[in-house]
Amino acid sequence: MTAGPLVRVRAACASRQCRSTADIARRTGLPADVVAAVLDHLVATGELRAEALVSGCPATGCAACPVARSCPGVAPGRTRALTLVGAGVEAAA
Amino acid sequence: MTPAETATVKPATAVGPTPTGGPAPVTGIAPARLGRQSAPATGPTILPVKQCCRVGDGRTAGPDEPIIVLAGAPNVGKSTLFNALTGARATMGNWPGTTVETARGVWRHRASQPVCDCQDCDCRPSDQRPRQATVIDLPGAYSLDSQLPDERLTRELVVDPPADEAPDLVVALVDAAHLARSLFLVSQLREHAVRLVLAVTMGDIARDHGLTVDAEALAKAVGVPAVAVDPRRREGLGDLARTMLAAIAAPAPEPRPRVEDAQPGDDERFAWIARAVERGTEDLGRASVRRADKVDRLILHPVAGPIIFLALMWAVFEITTTAAAPLQDGLDQLFSGPVSNGAAHLLGWLGLGGGWVEGLVVDGLIAGVGSLLTFVPLMTLMFILLALLEDSGYLARAAVLTDRVMGALGLPGRAFLPIVVGFGCNVPGIAATRSLPNAKHRLLTVLLIPFTSCTARLTVFVMLGSVFFDRWAGTAVFLSYVASIGLVVLVGLALRSTLWRRLPADPLIIDLPPYQTPTIRLTAAVTWVRLKGFLQTASGIIVATVVVVWLLQSVPLGAGGGGFGEVAVADSLYGGLARWVAPLFSWTGFDQWQTVAALIVGFVAKEAVISSWAQTYAIAEDNTGLLAEHVRAAFEQSSGGHPVAAVAAFMAFFLAYTPCVATLAAQKREVGWKWTGFGVALQLVVAFGLAVIVFQIGSRL
Known part of the structure; x- marks a missing residue:
């Protein structure tokens, strides 16, 4: 039986060959919209951790930042970085 | 619940x-x-x-x-x-x-x-x-x-x-x-x-x-x-x-x-x-998607991608230094001339001229804060260019490239995020390491972040680039960033091959945004927020440092040099400390005490280096001439006629040694005193070794 989009995207994430969502779309042959939906699902289920990629801000947010009050680099990013977390890595590997 | x-x-x-x-x-x-x-x-x-x-x-x-x-x-x-x-x-x-x-x-x-x-x-x-x-x-x-x-x-x-x-x-x-x-x-x-x-x-x-x-x-x-x-x-x-x-x-x-x-x-x-x-x-947009895909294939290509990235970064620094230079010179002359003279006249009219008040205000605050303000056009231009790259979607692609390099070298992919943050400011970069679940990853990243060239270092690189490299100033600043990336990679590899031979690596996936035409509104907003933040942080540090430096420069080191506020800087506590440390830098070509004093101030905060430099020369030389001339003469003298090699060595040292005390505090909070001390020692050894190599080779070319 052919693996579905979820399995294919999860495997692509764990393959260490894909560094962007575009890589995943190419590797899995799925439309970018479907890849984005699957990644959102994996974030929602806790298999992936999403962090906003901004220049100058800690991923832990302003609350944990010691220079938040006079921050030199607050800039809302359009980009996010996704990482497989714990069990997700082992399950997919 | x-x-x-x-x-x-x-x-x-x-x-x-x-x-x-x-x-x-x-x-x-x-x-x-x-x-x-x-x-x-x-x-x-x-x-x-x-x-x-x-x-x-x-x-x-x-x-x-x-x-x-x-x-x-x-x-x-x-x-x-x-x-x-x-x-x-x-x-x-x-x-x-x-x-x-x-x-x-x-x-x-x-x-x-x-x-x-x-x-x-x-x-x-x-x-x-x-x-x-x-x-x-x-x-x-x-x-x-x-x-x-x-x-x-x-x-x-x-x-x-x-x-x-x-x-x-x-x-x-x-x-x-x-x-x-x-x-x-x-x-x-x-x-x-x-x-x-x-x-x-x-x-x-x-x-x-x-x-x-x-x-x-x-x-x-x-x-x-x-x-x-x-x-x-x-x-x-x-x-x-x-x-x-x-x-x-x-x-x-x-x-x-x-x-x-x-x-x-x-x-x-x-x-x-x-x-x-x-x-x-x-x-219907498959054609444009295909176009974006083709662009991505080029931009993210393992060979062409890094070349394009480096070329773009070079262009950013080149445009910044070239276009901002006239404005910088104008502001420098404004503060060292009319503003300083006006303040001196005003203080004289108030009956405060010639004393310690004039020294603190004119030679300290105006020289120090003025030197920072000369960088406003440059920082503005740089923040605009970086915001354009970010808003267009390019910087996300650059993140993929950088992550690929780190991944190829076996460094943890997730550590890339705080390291990127460190290029803005090391302190939040170190705070960002808390998101790394693995303790070894956290420690390694905390030790590497001080090697990222933060915004505060940029001002010094630009100033030295303009003074010593003239039309190649942008290239010099660009190379300092490349060197910073190289240092992170090399030190990371060295630590991995010695202290942490076995580190698990998490795959990192960047969710690439679509390409878009940058908007003026967003670019202006991002630029303003960053510039305001930089000035707020830097001005506070500078005012505090200027006062401390002024105090150190006012305290006589021994008897016979004059009273408080009357002593020559060379004979002050400040000058004495710098003179004591200076011989250590004889192999690096920048062992003049004024230069070493700037490095000591830089240990506290890099934002304050230029202001303290300006302050030292303003008082020591008893005039408010252009800082650039004094610095050029100092390197010329200390290097035995090899100022370019000496300034390159200085920049290498400046890049690698301890960023600031705030970073030390952040490191101590995250990894404790032992590893913070190890980090400082590592930074100083790398910085000194690099500076010696650069000067010794450079002066023989």
Whole structure:
């Protein structure tokens, strides 16, 4: 039986060959919209951790930042970085 | 436990409409009934829609009228459609038994309204059909599985109640611009025997992305009616009304087969979604996607990508230094000339001239703060260029490239994020390492971040680049950034091959945004926020440092040099300390005490280096001449005629040694004193070794 989009995207994430969502779309042959939906699902289920990629801000947010009050680099990013977390890595590997 | 679960609980028997027609004020919730892990429902429960709306109180259509619920992800236009249907005559409030806010209203339709688009058929009389219905706007939900209260309510009201208590129709709103994302909820709804209509919204945004959703094809793929609507412009509402009426009159469609296990079930749902998207979407923008794909293939190419990245970064620094140079010179002359002279005259007029007050104000504050302000045009230009690259979508691609390099070298992919932050400021970069779950990753990254060239170092690099490298100033600054990346990689490799030979590596995936034309508004906003932040941080540090440096320069080191404030800087505590340290730098070509003093100040904060430099020369030379001339002469003298080699060595040292005391404090907080001390020693050894190598080789070329 052919693996579905979820399995294919999860495997692509764990393959260490894909560094962007575009890589995943190419590797899995799925439309970018479907890849984005699957990644959102994996974030929602806790298999992936999403962090906003901004220049100058800690991923832990302003609350944990010691220079938040006079921050030199607050800039809302359009980009996010996704990482497989714990069990997700082992399950997919 | 959610607030709903801790709320007052009333017995289940109290649930139901009140004698006055309103819903019973039940505020309890049965946790057991929520989610998939259900336990026997012995406690109070959420009112199903029929019980809640079986009253004719003006807020609902009445006990016999159908009930329509609007479901869908957040921001797909549910509330706008609800307002369009009900005329915004809504009752807002928490759904009984929960803390989740919903809206209820009455949808009235004209009796003469046709129920289909056919021209020739006789299915016009709608008198037999309901004239009004209760519409419930459910909170946003991506799926029926979530444990979030808002999303659980959707499941509880739509698929969990007995058939006779379920709503008569579910209108699922799907975002045409993010169709696959919206269809996950639909895929779950289709596994239940519910009457379902898809309202396809955001068609205009999808068209902007080059996508068109064919509602008819989508309906066939999903197995329920689908209608394109634009609630904001009130378009498609007639079609939706007819479709809703027809759907209510028809039996519920046959549910899709369901795979019970969670993971295979989700995989099957996404396979179904992928087929529906393929059949229901016409991708008019494939050409532009293909173009973007081609650009990505070039920009992310393992060889061409880094070259393009380096070329762009070089252009940024070149444009910055070239275009800002005249403005910088103008501001420098303004502060060292008219502003300083004006302040000196003013203080003289007030009777404070010639003393320590003039020394502090003119030679300290004006020289120090003025030297920082000369960098405002440069920083502005640089922040604008970086904001343009970021807004266009390029910087996300650069992140992929950088991550690839780190991955190839075996460094942890996730550590890339705090390291990128470190290029803005090391302190938040170190704080960001808390997101790394592995202690070794955290420690390694904390030790590497001080080697990233922060914004504060940039001012010194630009100043030295302009003084010593003239038209190659931009290239010199650019090379300092390349050297910074190289240092991170080399030191990381060295630590990995010695201290941490076995480190697990998490794969990192960057969610690339589409390319777009940068907007002036966003670019200006980002630039302003960054510039303001830099000036706020730097000015506070500089004023404090200027005062401390001035005090140190005013304290005589020994007898005979004069009293407080009268001593020559060379004979002051400041000069003495610098003279004591200076011989250590004889191999580096910059062992002049003024230069070494600047490095000592830089240990406290890099922002204060230029100000203290300016302050030292302003007092020591008893004039307020241009800082550049003094610095050039100092390197010329200390290097034995090899100023370029010496300044390159100085820049290498400046890049690698301890960034500031704030970074040390952040390191201590994250990894403790022992590793902070190790880090400082590592930075000093690397910095000194690098400076010696650069000068010794450079001076022999």
